[in-house]
Amino acid sequence: MTDPRITIDPASLFDNVDERQVEFSGDADSDRYRFALRYDVVEALAGTVPQDGDAVAQVRQHLPRIEPLAARALARDYDQDLVVISENDLA
Template sequence: MSDQRVTIEPASLFDNIEDGQIEFTGSADADAYRFALRYDVVEAMSGAIPQGDALAYVQANLTEIEPIAARALGRDYDQELIIISENDLV
């Protein structure tokens, strides 16, 4: 699956503190996918360790995160939960 556009559903954003990730639903080509954006990726993007504000950072930067989610989708489209890692930042 080639890179494509992912649109994040803002109402689906969830801070999964236990697993250290922000989870959300994104759509591509009319299909819905579940994503998890690890805190270390938020740290790499923002330059700060997320301390209770990872969700706010993601909410404020959805347009920057959507192409990163698209890269992760292209890599792992067949997974139930697509994990966005630092490798997807490149």
């Protein structure tokens, strides 16, 4: 699968504190996928560690930078129920 264009639904952002990730839905080629963005990626993008429920706000600020990362992760793991975006997708 080539890197599709992902459009993240901002209303779907959810801070899963227990798993240390922000989860959301995104559309690619008229299909909807579920994603999880690890806190370490949020930290790399925002320059600060997500704390006290501010992870969703940090993700909202960086959506244009996260969408290509989501596309890269989806191209790698398109058959997963939850596509995880990790630090490996930053490279």
